[in-house]
Amino acid sequence: MEYSEKVMDHFMNPRNMGEIADATASGTVGNPVCGDIMKIDLKIENDIITDAKFKTFGCGSAIATSSMATELIIGKNTAEALEVSNKAVADALDGLPAVKLHCSVLAEQAIKKALKSFYEAEGRMTDELAEKFKILGEDEHDHGDDEESADEHACCLHDD
Ligand code: FES
Numbered sequence: 001m002e003y004s005e006k007v008m009d010h011f012m013n014p015r016n017m018g019e020i021a022d023a024t025a026s027g028t029v030g031n032p033v034c035g036d037i038m039k040i041d042l043k044i045e046n047d048i049i050t051d052a053k054f055k056t057f058g059c060g061s062a063i064a065t066s067s068m069a070t071e072l073i074i075g076k077n078t079a080e081a082l083e084v085s086n087k088a089v090a091d092a093l094d095g096l097p098a099v100k101l102h103c104s105v106l107a108e109q110a111i112k113k114a115l116k117s118f119y120e121a122e123g124r125m126t127d128e129l130a131e132k133f134k135i136l137g138e139d140e141h142d143h144g145d146d147e148e149s150a151d152e153h154a155c156c157l158h159d160d
Pocket of ligand 1: 061102
C-alpha cells in the first residue's frame with residue numbers, strides 16, 4: 001500500500017495531538033467497521049477556532065487525517081470549518097489509498113460532532129445547519145451487529 005509523504009509525515013509527527021482542558025466543544029466518533037475512535041477538542045473564541053487538538057485510537061491514516069484536519073480548521077470560523085470535508089482532508093494529504101478513505105471520514109465526523117454540540121449549546125442550530133450534520137447520523141450504528149465486516153479491510157499503516 002502506497003502512502004504519500006504527507007501522510008507519513010503527519011503519522012510520524014502528528015500536529016496538535018492531545019486535549020484542550022477548557023475546550024469549548026468536543027466531538028468523539030467511532031468507526032463501526034474497524035472500531036477506531038477519534039476525539040477532537042475545539043477552542044472557539046468569537047466564532048473563530050483558535051485551537052484544536054485530537055486524540056485518536058486508530059490506524060496511521062486516522063492519525064494523519066486527525067492531524068491534518070486540526071491544521072485545516074485552526075483559524076477558520078465555525079461556518080468555514082463545517083465545510084471541511086473528508087475529501088479536503090485527504091486532498092491536503094496528497095491522497096489516501098482507496099481502502100483508507102473511510103479513515104478521513106472519521107476526521108470530518110469528529111469536527112462536525114464538536115461543531116454540532118457548539119451550535120446546540122449556543123442555541124444556534126437551524127434546519128439548514130442540521131442538514132450539514134447528516135454525516136453523523138449515517139455512521140451511528142452499534143458496533144455489535146457489524147462485526148463480520150471488520151475483516152473486509154486491512155486496518156493498519158504498518159502492515160506490509
Ligand atoms: Fe480504522 Fe483507519 S480509521 S482503519
